[in-house]
């Protein structure tokens with residue numbers, strides 16, 4: 028249901044939620060003091076078979092970097108297994124397009140042997156029945172396919188022929204026996220009005236989880252690429268998106284539907300919207316529970332954090348766990364986040380200064396209260 032209340036308004040009935048949100052912020056503060064790695068990204072490559080208009084990594088057919096080869100990534104994973112509890116570790120394999128790597132199945136099988144659970148985020152074009160079965164055989168059980176609209180709006184950013192392959196990929200993953208089949212949609216003005224139909228399309232194609240996100244101003248999705256209004260949602264459009272997700276989550280829960288729809292960008296949305304558009308907190312755990320191995324061996328937190336900021340050291344020169352233990356100082360420091368728009372903000376104790384990558388890539392536009400129009 029729509030509301031004209033400001034995003035930062037606090038109603039009496041939201042106080043229990045506020046208490047819970049504060050508790051979660053405290054837990055994040057504890058993790059900043061005592062980091063505990065449980066989520067790892069592997070940016071497997073910057074090569075891609077598509078050239079999406081909004082691509083935050085500006086991927087193309089060739090990689091601009093010297094990427095880790097099979098031996099290097101397997102050896103890095105071995106050291107991680109020696110130094111961390113892999114039974115609590117989930118690895119999200121992203122890119123570029125992970126299926127561009129011929130050794131993907133071998134690396135996934137190695138992760139499985141080491142006790143790590145893994146997933147790929149893929150454009151789906153190469154996820155045919157054979158590759159889905161190979162992922163299953165390698166031990167993968169979760170896959171995320173990007174679906175950026177109905178056919179016309181998806182292909183307007185992802186290119187001709189990409190839509191049917193992406194929808195089919197969801198079905199191939201399900202048929203192969205993977206158990207968590209997820210679709211993710213970058214919402215922009217052109218596909219905002221299509222959300223109910225996109226939901227039907229991804230559900231009918233086999234997805235049981237549909238995540239909607241917004242586009243960060245980075246790479247080709249940055250201001251230098253497109254007209255900003257093509258990719259960026261204005262405050263009334265953000266409110267429309269939240270209204271849609273909030274309503275659908277409530278309806279699906281009432282219907283006991285197996286489909287889960289959620290907004291999944293990080294950052295504090297205001298007490299009213301928290302828990303209504305996603306079940307989990309929007310706290311950002313970059314550098315406290317989350318790390319990434321970038322394609323050239325640099326270690327950062329999440330692959331969306333600009334490379335020059337992210338890079339804490341290279342697995343080509345140091346053990347991963349040494350970098351994790353001894354670096355990441357700025358990630359784990361809250362003081363600098365009290366600056367800029369967050370200086371003096373009464374929500375700081377609940378929000379802790381927003382999501383890190385949003386803050387770094389769009390320093391004037393990362394606060395979700397502002398993005399909803401205040």
Ligand SMILES: C[S@@+](CC[C@H](N)C(=O)[O-])C[C@H]1O[C@@H](n2cnc3c(N)ncnc32)[C@H](O)[C@@H]1O
Nearest residue numbers: 081082083122123124148149150173242243248
């Ligand atoms: C970089 S892609 C890599 C995986 C794969 N090639 C794909 O497109 O799914 C990972 C996810 O980030 C999303 N993405 C790309 N550019 C983005 C941007 N500028 N802001 C937010 N998400 C973006 C993609 O739509 C995709 O869901």
Ligand code: SF4
Nearest residue numbers: 075078079082123150
């Ligand atoms: S968003 Fe994914 S599919 Fe599109 S160009 Fe970037 S890496 Fe490739």
Ligand code: SF4
Nearest residue numbers: 369372375378381394
């Ligand atoms: S100004 Fe900063 S601390 Fe306040 S709500 Fe926005 S992002 Fe959070």
